[in-house]
Amino acid sequence: MILKIFLECLVAHLAYSLSQSPILIVVSYDAFRYDFFDTKSVPHMNRLRKLGTYSDYLINVFPTKTFPNHHSIATGLYPDIHGVVGNSYFNKSTNSVVHINYEMFHFDEKVVPIWRQNEDAGKGRHSGVVMWPGGCYPYQGKQVTYCKDYDHNFDWFKRVDLVIGWIKDPKKPANLIMLYFDEPDTDGHIYGINSDVVNKLINKLDNITLYLQQQLEKNNLTGKVTVVHLSDHGMLDVKPPNFINVTQYLTPGTYTYAGSTPVLQFHPKKGFETEVYQKLKNASSQDHFTVYKKEEFLPRWHYKDNPRSPPILVLAEVGYGLDDLIISAKQNAEKNHYKLTNQSTFGVHGYDYTVKEMRPFFMARGPKIKVNHKVPPFNTVDLFNFFCAILEIAPTKNNGSLANVEDIFVGTSGYSLTTILTITAGGIVVSLILISCAAVLTLMMIKRQQSITTTAALNKRFPQTFQTSIEAQHLLEPEDA
């Protein structure tokens, strides 16, 4: 009888407490440039930086666009391996431009993002994805446990509440969260990165950073949860006098292009391969862009070896934009009721990752993370190994290096010491559970009841939507996320 109560208590405890696996929250602020810590009003982010480990910037992947970089963060792979070679690309066999959809994230069925790998690594591991690009599609036929589709208007504070609710879910407590914010990117494209609108949004992100910290604190999660704040790329301003009409150099009907400023993917129609290349190449000698034939793509871009990769790439000089920007600038001005002048500014990203303004940021805080510590800049593709180490799962083959991120962990030898510490801590936790079980049985039942009520309320407030609106949403948004 005593044994029975004891076992029941144990089951109840395990079923109605936090995940027993390490808990990680990855937060992405789209287009948050590495130097905003110095140039914008972000006091809370500056303070948080010192409470953990940060790097001055990250070395992201080419093109420095949203979808390629978010998928590289989630997989540790270069764009030509995971296949997300742009925010859009041209599919030769269907002869159409592909915008964000299922196909974009399924070039290779073997490529599985971190949120799925976490769930596959053991029972009781659950992941939640809030608007992370590609997050709500099934991979190898399986959907992530929690997912909230892209919705620009979904309240930022409620996003955080949703995440906390998933972590505390009595039945399926999440231990990995990928949380995405589409700002300052969205409004940066429309108003420029130094506009009042964007400055305010960045300050609001700073407040959100604090709010997340406060909610963790309130729920006694600070010591248990690792929080990573990062971005996918930076941004710089381009003005109309620097808009280049590239297609004026070509004969209409001889080509198609995909992608967006500053990097356009050109696909000549059959028979016009030489002409299209030659005309662009000739024009580039007296205009502000560079033309690359596939063979000329820089090897360090890791961009060439994929059928989605174009035969010709046009890359605007830093500070210049191309045809699609001529069109979208006009549309943005009309839609948002401002006058388009030569002084108007439009945020742009996508240039080579060696361009300073394209750099993203990184900072992390958590039980295994060094405090008040700075590490040298490392690669976006290294993050996957870092996440796996935090989550204590074996990384699948990837293009990153664990050595580059080892210094972030407490202890000299990073991962191995971390594992030992965690196993020890885990042992202590289990012992404490066993000892305290019988005594706290009553308390547990009360807590359990409260917990259920909270989650029910949350679910009611934020019903999940699956895979319905993301395409439509993005068609309404500027292509250049």
Ligand SMILES: *[C@@H]1O[C@H](CO)[C@@H](O)[C@H](O)[C@H]1NC(C)=O
């Ligand atoms: C092009 O689209 C077809 C049909 O959707 C798909 O089967 C194929 O994998 C796509 N090709 C690439 C390279 O993504």
Ligand SMILES: *[C@@H]1O[C@H](CO)[C@@H](O)[C@H](O)[C@H]1NC(C)=O
């Ligand atoms: C951020 O929080 C501060 C303090 O509550 C507030 O004064 C400020 O208006 C907030 N910023 C934004 C952009 O909401």
Ligand SMILES: *[C@@H]1O[C@H](CO)[C@@H](O)[C@H](O)[C@H]1NC(C)=O
């Ligand atoms: C957090 O811990 C404190 C002290 O142990 C406790 O009083 C409080 O109820 C806990 N809060 C939650 C939300 O679990």
Ligand SMILES: *[C@@H]1O[C@H](CO)[C@@H](O)[C@H](O)[C@H]1NC(C)=O
């Ligand atoms: C805007 O810039 C273009 C290109 O530099 C120039 O030709 C034009 O005169 C400028 N317009 C005004 C109103 O200054």
Ligand SMILES: *[C@@H]1O[C@H](CO)[C@@H](O)[C@H](O)[C@H]1NC(C)=O
């Ligand atoms: C580029 O120039 C061509 C030829 O003058 C013109 O037809 C086309 O509309 C221009 N494109 C844009 C985006 O302005």
Ligand SMILES: *[C@@H]1O[C@H](CO)[C@@H](O)[C@H](O)[C@H]1NC(C)=O
């Ligand atoms: C490119 O420039 C070269 C040298 O000026 C010229 O001979 C050639 O005809 C041009 N090609 C095209 C397609 O305009």
Ligand SMILES: *[C@@H]1O[C@H](CO)[C@@H](O)[C@H](O)[C@H]1NC(C)=O
């Ligand atoms: C990236 O990783 C993939 C998967 O292991 C591998 O096939 C590819 O060769 C790697 N590329 C580079 C440049 O290391």
Ligand SMILES: [Zn+2]
């Ligand atoms: Zn982005």
